[in-house]
Amino acid sequence: MASVDYTLTPNQAEAFLHALAEDDDFRLRLQEDPKGALAQYGINVSEDAIPVALQDPDGTPIPLEVPPRELATWALNPGTDPSPQIVYNPPVFGTCTVWGITLEVAARTRLA
Numbered sequence: 294m295a296s297v298d299y300t301l302t303p304n305q306a307e308a309f310l311h312a313l314a315e316d317d318d319f320r321l322r323l324q325e326d327p328k329g330a331l332a333q334y335g336i337n338v339s340e341d342a343i344p345v346a347l348q349d350p351d352g353t354p355i356p357l358e359v360p361p362r363e364l365a366t367w368a369l370n371p372g373t374d375p376s377p378q379i380v381y382n383p384p385v386f387g388t389c390t391v392w393g394i395t396l397e398v399a400a401r402t403r404l405a
């Protein structure tokens with residue numbers, strides 16, 4: 294069963310959100326190696342939480358879509374309301390997992 298273990302400190306949570314909002318290299322790493330990129334910040338996912346290679350029915354690779362920068366920026370600025378309007382439904386489980394992790398870290402950061 295897929296699992297996510299959060300051992301990140303408040304500083305790691307903030308650093309994760311800054312990287313997601315501002316660091317193109319991190320965003321690319323998150324897309325290409327989500328487990329490794331998340332582990333760097335104390336977010337450990339089980340092997341089955343994010344599929345290694347995603348493909349559509351025709352066999353075309355489906356890239357993991359990282360959460361928008363606006364989500365991380367919003368989480369880093371607790372005085373801003375409302376939350377950004379994100380009208381998007383991630384098409385694959387791995388993408389949903391990464392977005393869920395980002396929302397969890399955002400909630401922890403805003404409530405800290």
